[in-house]
Amino acid sequence: MSSCLPWMGIPFNYPAINQNRKCPSVVWSGMCLATRFFCNMRNHNNSPKDKRHGRIDRNLIDMFVLHEHLLLCAKGRSLLVGKSCHGLAIHFGLVTDILTCNILINLYTKCGQNDCARHVFDGMLARSIVSWNTMIAGYTQSREDVQALKLFQRMHREGRQPTEFTLSSTICACAAKYAINECKQLHTIAFKLALDSNSFVGTAILDVYAKCNMIKDACWVFEKMPDKTLVTWSSLFAGYVQNGLHEEALCLFRNAQREGVKLTEFTLSAIISACASLALKIEGTQLHAVIVKCGFHGNFFVAASLVDVYASCGQIEKSYALFAYMEQKNVVIWNAMIAGFSRHAHSWEAMILFEKMHQLRIFPNEVTYLSMLSLCSHAGLVEEARHYFNLLISDRTVEPNALHYSCMVDVLGRSGKTDEAWELLHKMPFEPTASMWGSLLGSCRNYNNSDLARIAAEQLFQLEPDNGGNHVLLSNV
Numbered sequence: 256m257s258s259c260l261p262w263m264g265i266p267f268n269y270p271a272i273n274q275n276r277k278c279p280s281v282v283w284s285g286m287c288l289a290t291r292f293f294c295n296m297r298n299h300n301n302s303p304k305d306k307r308h309g310r311i312d313r314n315l316i317d318m319f320v321l322h323e324h325l326l327l328c329a330k331g332r333s334l335l336v337g338k339s340c341h342g343l344a345i346h347f348g349l350v351t352d353i354l355t356c357n358i359l360i361n362l363y364t365k366c367g368q369n370d371c372a373r374h375v376f377d378g379m380l381a382r383s384i385v386s387w388n389t390m391i392a393g394y395t396q397s398r399e400d401v402q403a404l405k406l407f408q409r410m411h412r413e414g415r416q417p418t419e420f421t422l423s424s425t426i427c428a429c430a431a432k433y434a435i436n437e438c439k440q441l442h443t444i445a446f447k448l449a450l451d452s453n454s455f456v457g458t459a460i461l462d463v464y465a466k467c468n469m470i471k472d473a474c475w476v477f478e479k480m481p482d483k484t485l486v487t488w489s490s491l492f493a494g495y496v497q498n499g500l501h502e503e504a505l506c507l508f509r510n511a512q513r514e515g516v517k518l519t520e521f522t523l524s525a526i527i528s529a530c531a532s533l534a535l536k537i538e539g540t541q542l543h544a545v546i547v548k549c550g551f552h553g554n555f556f557v558a559a560s561l562v563d564v565y566a567s568c569g570q571i572e573k574s575y576a577l578f579a580y581m582e583q584k585n586v587v588i589w590n591a592m593i594a595g596f597s598r599h600a601h602s603w604e605a606m607i608l609f610e611k612m613h614q615l616r617i618f619p620n621e622v623t624y625l626s627m628l629s630l631c632s633h634a635g636l637v638e639e640a641r642h643y644f645n646l647l648i649s650d651r652t653v654e655p656n657a658l659h660y661s662c663m664v665d666v667l668g669r670s671g672k673t674d675e676a677w678e679l680l681h682k683m684p685f686e687p688t689a690s691m692w693g694s695l696l697g698s699c700r701n702y703n704n705s706d707l708a709r710i711a712a713e714q715l716f717q718l719e720p721d722n723g724g725n726h727v728l729l730s731n732v
Contacts (some may be wrong), residue, residue, distance in 0.1 A: 260382060264610065265379075270596070279463055284585060292472075292568075300506065300710060301517065308333065318349065318352070318355070319567060321340060321344060321347075321349070321355070322354070322355065322358055323491055324336075324340050325340050325355075325358045325359065325362055326358060327363075328340060328363040329358070329361050329366070332366050333366075334361055334362075334366040334368065337359075337362045337363075337366065341359055341362075344359070348472075350375075350378065351379075351380060353379065353381060353382070353383050353386070356375050356379050356386065357383065357385050357389060359372070359375045360372045360375050360376055360386060360389045360390055360393070361389050363375065363393075364389060364390070364392070364393025365393075365394070366398075367397060369393050369394060369399060369402075372389075372390060372393055375595050376390050377712070383414075384415065384418055384421070387406070387410050387415060387417075387421060388418065388424065389421045390406060390422050390454055391403050391410075391421060391424045391425060392420070392424040393408050394428070395424045395425070395428045395431075396404065398431060400428035400429075400431045400432045400434075401432070402427060403424065403428040403430075403647070404425065404428055404429070404434070404437060407425045409423070410645075416448070417444065417448070418450075419450050419453045419455050420446065420455070421704065422441060422445050422455075422456045422459070423453075423455040423456050423458075423459045423698060424443050425441060425698050425724055426438060426459035426460055426462075426463055427459050427462075429441065429463050430459065430463040430466055433466060433467055434463075435463070435464075435467045435469070436466075437681065438464070440462040442460050442534060445460070447449060447703060451476075452479065452480060454480065454482050454484050454486075454487060456504065457476055457480040457696045458480075458486050458487045458490055459479075459480070460476050460637050461473045461476045461477055461480075461490050461491060461494070462490045462494070463488065463493075464476065465491065465493065465494025465495075465497065465498070466494070466497070468498055470494055470495065470498045471492060471499060473494050474491070474623045475489050480602050483516075485516070485519055486524070488507075488511055488516055488522060489519060489521040489522050489525065491507060491523040492504055492507060492508070492521075492522055492526060492728050493521070493525045495507060495525075495529070496525045496528050496529050499532075501529035501530075501532045501533050502529075502533070504525065504526060505526065505529055505530075505533075505538070506530040508522075508526045515586075517549075518545070518549055520551045520554045520556060520557050521556075523542065523545070523546055523549075523551055523557055523559050523560075524554075524556045524559075524560045526542060527542055527546075527557070527560035527561060528541065528560050528563070528564075528628055529568040530542060530564050531560065531563045531564040531566075531568075532567070534567050534568050534569075535564075535568070536568040536569075536570070539561075539564040539565065541560055541566060542561075542564075546561070547575070549637075553581075553586060555583075555584075555585045557589060558577065558581055558588055559587045559588045559590070559591040560590060560591075561594060562574050562577055562578050562591040562592055563594070563595065564590075564600055565577060565595075566591070566594070566595025566596075566599065567595075567598070569599075570595070571595055571599050571601065574595050575592065575593065575595075578591075578592045584617070584620065584710075585617070586612075586617055586618070586623065589608065589612055589617060589619075589623065590620070590622045590623050590626060592722075593605045593606060593608050593609065593623060593626045593627070593630075594622075594626045596630075597609065597626050597627075597629060597630040597633075600634065601631070602630055602631075602634045602636065605626070605627065605630050606627075606639070608717060609623070609627055609643075618651070618652060619650075620652075620653055620727065621653050621654070621655075621656060621659070623658060624643060624644075624646070624647045624653065624655075625658055625662065626652075627643045627649075628634075628643055628644065628659060628662035628663060628666065629641055629662050631662075632662050632665045632666045632669065633667055635666075635669060636666075637666055637667070637670045637672070640662075640663060640666040644659070644663050647659060654714060657685065657688050657691075660679065660680075660683050660687075661674075661688065661690055661691050662695065663679060664676045664679055664680060664691050664694055664695060664696045665698075667679065667698075668694055668695055668697070668698025668699075671697050671698070671701075671702045673695065673699055673702055673704045673707055674707070675705075676694075676695055676698065677695065677710075678708055680695070687714070688718075689715060689718040690717050692711045692714045692715045692718065693711075693715060695707070695711045696708055696711040696712055699711060700731050
């Protein structure tokens with residue numbers, strides 16, 4: 256830390272790190288000049304001997320000014336200047352001050368430096384509830400969910416009573432890990448502390464239950480909440496859609512409208528997805544009008560949901576018109592349009608869109624490749640499927656998953672290339688799924704490859720011993 260201190264002769268204007276900072280140059284320069292002025296001001300009343308040795312009287316330090324600099328660094332995500340201020344705190348002996356340590360933990364967690372934040376946290380002689388909350392929230396925001404849960408367990412063992420912020424952060428970590436047992440325990444703690452009715456805690460619990468397919472428990476939590484925020488309504492909407500309860504989502508939307516709940520882009524996106532799943536043309540058109548009225552038609556996710564709903568209702572021309580109307584498009588909208596063309600067997604239109612994505616330097620993701628491989632599978636386009644699959648394998652930004660390999664196995668099997676499909680199963684970086692073996696077995700039945708069918712059936716019998724349809728497929732060979 257001492258190498259960053261201004262009294263050692265090292266300036267605060269660091270031009271070499273401008274690429275790594277996230278704040279504007281004016282703000283950066285302001286922080287640097289303010290910090291230099293702060294240090295010069297502290298040295299103003301020192302003797303020449305003290306200045307030469309870099310010693311400053313602790314009684315002269317204005318702790319509030321240092322805190323302001325640290326908060327400014329946290330706001331601007333300025334890690335290097337923040338570390339310099341940390342060096343000042345060490346030099347002045349302020350690392351034993353709880354408030355200073357809390358601000359330092361906040362700085363490091365916002366800059367994504369959880370290891371540094373944990374070092375400050377572990378070095379504290381005494382910790383306030385803010386210390387625990389900030390550290391747990393930092394782990395949750397960085398998706399280090401296991402660390403967040405472990406820290407909460409340690410807090411519980413030390414007898415510290417959690418607040419609504421502690422519980423909501425820890426429950427969000429449970430949602431990311433689908434840790435339903437831990438969530439139930441936290442729900443019990445919230446109930447004992449009378450925090451289960453808190454909007455933050457209740458919404459977090461609702462979200463976990465919905466993600467873990469416990470939609471009845473999520474509804475129970477929703478009904479018990481006295482104050483429901485927009486996030487609460489949006490979480491339940493998304494939970495219904497994720498669990499395939501589209502009609503229930505529409506009923507909840509009608510209740511929300513009757514109660515005068517303000518619509519958000521997240522709410523509308525979830526409801527439009529429900530209309531797309533049910534192919535509700537009239538409701539989708541009505542929602543389109545509501546979206547235009549609310550001014551959300553420029554939102555990427557809302558626009559993608561509208562493209563999807565029109566394609567699902569068979570109005571592919573209107574879907575493409577909406578797609579073309581969007582001046583700015585992200586990969587989600589492109590995926591929705593490609594999936595719409597694929598659903599209606601417009602193979603060449605989907606391929607043209609894929610090529611246009613590359614021309615506009617909009618990089619495809621795993622959903623894009625899955626749509627293209629699925630399109631080739633249903634259209635019997637073997638060479639095209641090989642082309643897209645090779646692009647996927649060579650694309651360093653996308654990790655192939657089981658669905659991509661399953662589509663490719665299906666393409667090869669449908670075209671009679673069962674031996675090549677068998678070789679692909681052996682080259683996969685993970686174990687084949689039951690759907691892959693089932694696809695291969697069905698292809699062997701169509702092309703009378705009894706030897707390979709027997710191998711595929713044996714694998715299926717191990718993976719799905721209770722599925723009698725596999726025995727029927729094998730007997731048909």
